[in-house]
Amino acid sequence: QVQLVESGGGLVQAGGSLRLSCAASGRTFSSYAIGWFRQAPGKEREFVATINLSGVSAYYGDSVKGRFTISRDNAKNTVYLQMNSLKREDTALYYCAAREYGRSTRATMYGSWGQGTQVTVSS
DSSP: OOOEEEEOOEEEETTOOEEEEEEEOSTTGGGEEEEEEEEOTTSOOEEEEEEOSSSSOEEEOTTTTTTEEEEEETTTTEEEEEEOSOOGGGOEEEEEEEEESSOOSOGGGOOEEOOOEEEEEEO
């Protein structure tokens, strides 16, 4: 298992940007695909983005496509989520998650989760 810690959340005005980080412990970080998910109060957990082992391939949820970018630095055991053109509806608790080998858009396919970082977008 890999341990994950998210950071970078905060309060931002609509139209602004934030960069979330997901720091992982363990020497086999490059064996894990990483996903970002979010959950707003009263709503189900939503897929945001996922990236493969090498960082070459990424996939995004429809609601963030074109605004968010996921990337990873395996030398630093860290995955990033650059969020631009933020909207009020992006307000949520953002989680990163890890699964061995291939990426997935399904939360149930991930075995390791961080505690989450709160993103609040004001109008």
